[in-house]
Amino acid sequence: MIQKKYQVRGMMCEGCSGAVCRVVSAIPGVTQAQxxxxxxxxxxxxxxxxxxxxxIARVISxxxxxxxx
Numbered sequence: 360m361i362q363k364k365y366q367v368r369g370m371m372c373e374g375c376s377g378a379v380c381r382v383v384s385a386i387p388g389v390t391q392a393q394x395x396x397x398x399x400x401x402x403x404x405x406x407x408x409x410x411x412x413x414x415i416a417r418v419i420s421x422x423x424x425x426x427x428x
Contacts, residue, residue, distance in 0.1 A: 367399055369424040380392045
């Protein structure tokens, strides 16, 4: 497992941060996702053999937000 932090654009409220956590947590291979709304920061723990940062970014984009690598 590895843990990485990413900036996420487009989050404006607790509902937004909750949505990002939900969609990222649902990805197979992700074991934890936390959002710091104030800093617009996503911390995600995942198995790199099962999921890539690009996959996480695509899921976030599909939810209407933008992950900055």
